[in-house]
Amino acid sequence: MPQPYLPSRFGVFLAPYHRPDRDPALQLRRDLDLVVELDRLGYEEVWAGEHHSAGYEIIASPELFLAAAAERTSRIMLGTGVNSLPYHQPLILADRICQLDQQSRGRAMLGVGPGQLPSDAHMTGVDPLESRAMTADSLDAVTRLLRGETVTAATDWFTLREARLQLGPYRGRELEVAVASAVSPTGALLAGRHGAGMLSLAAADPAGFATLDTNWTAHERACAESGRTADRAGWRLVTPVHLAETREEALRQAEFGTPDLVAYIEALGGTRLDGCATPAGAVRRWTEEGLPTFGRAVIGTADDAVERILQLARKTGGFGTFLILQPDIAEPAAALRSLELFAERVVPRLTGTTDARAASLDWAARNSERFTGALRRATAEAIAREGEVR
Incomplete structure (x- = not known):
């Protein structure tokens, strides 16, 4: 059986999730400091969300x-x-993304979706039943604009008249677009029709995990129908991860922030979650049964993270990028150490960057007697020659 296509890129998905009784300016500053650390540690990507209500996900x-x-x-x-996409006029959004791409000199990526929070949709007057159709309308316009086309289009919620971008992507590059995909194949089909990548936000959820392979099949079909070839390198999977030296230590550290996350989920859903009465119980529920929206977290060691990623690769047949969902699970120092452990111990095992070193050590060990024997003989001969001279 052929080996699955393992991810070669790694990053962090930062919604972010911050408890609402703390200073937001400090929380946002820490998020920026975290991106600096990710850059230092060699992570390839960071993604930041858009939310407008409920107090936790504070990047608007x-x-x-x-x-x-x-x-x-x-x-x-x-x-x-x-x-x-339903919250934005397509030309204005595409223009802003191109400005970001110019300012960052070609480092911008556009992730799109219908919007997750019903409260956001309510405040903006968007009917959740229409949001997917609105997303499809907008994505068609945005991708055409990013390709440099002049677009004239009219829907019941936006109009474009000879719309064109005054700033395209940096130095004419093709700006990467990724479409959010959860359980239904809607996102996968949209991505295929427009030549975009897939951003599987529900990969850790049992229902989302179960449909990963079928969604990829739908994506391949949509790509073929639009004259494109599906590319696994453009597929990103998102999973919550927190690592420590031992599993016990990681579970204990996660007790710091998991209860706050549970409180957020309960407030949004209007129900109490079973098994979450204590911090330890909440962590156990998250790792065993999973939490609504967030699925099953990997809270443990580097070995646990490797095993989960291999499981995802086997289920999907392979994907290009693994993204760590980064809520405030642990205190800042422990959260940073988790990201260091992932970069130090997980990434090399999946990318093979240390294989040559291990092979070199194995070769030296297998031939040690031959090498040391030659060294002993050379030393003995040198001593003998020195004695003859004297």
Whole structure:
């Protein structure tokens, strides 16, 4: 059986999730500091979300946040994760993304979707039943604009008259677009029709995990129907991860922030979650049964993270990028150490960057007697020659 296509790129998906009784300016500053650390650690991507209500996910404009991050970093790619298309006039959004791409010198990526929070849709007057159709309308216009086309289009919620971008992507490059995909094949089909990548936000959820392979099949079919070839390198999977030296230590550290996340989920859903009465119980529920929307977290060691990613690769047949969902699970120092452990111990095992070193050590060990024997003989001969001279 052939080996699955393993991810070669790694990044962080930053909604972010911040408890609402803390200073937002400090929370946002820490998020920017985190992007700087990701750049230093060699992560390839960071994605920032767009939300407008409920108090936890406090980035309203991912472009503003990522522009600030661009000034503090040098190489990490910067994605909007995601812009909610029904809330934006397509020309204005495409223009803002191109400005970000110019300011960051080609590091912008556009993630798109219908919007996750019903409260956002309510405040903006968007009917959730219409949001997917609105997303499809907008994505068609946005992708055409990004390709440099002049677009005239009219729907029941936006109009474009000879619309064209005055700033295209940086130096004429093709700006990467990724479409959010959860359980239904809607996102996968949209991505295929427009030559975009897939951003599987529900990969950790049991229902989302179950449909990963069928959604990819739908994506391949949509690509073929539009005259394109599906590319696994453009497929991103998102999973919550927190690592420590031991599984016990990671579980204990996660007790810091998991209860706050549970409180957020309960407030949005209007129900109490079973098994979450204590911090330890909440962590156990998250790793075993999973939490609504967030699925099953990997809270443990580097070995646990490798095993989950291999499981995802086997289920999907392979994907290009693994993204760590980064809520405030642990205190800042422990959260940073988790990202360091992932970069130090998980990434090399999946990309094979340390294979040559291991093979070299194995070769030296297998031939040690031959090498040391020659060294002993050379030493003995040198001593003998020195004695003869004397």
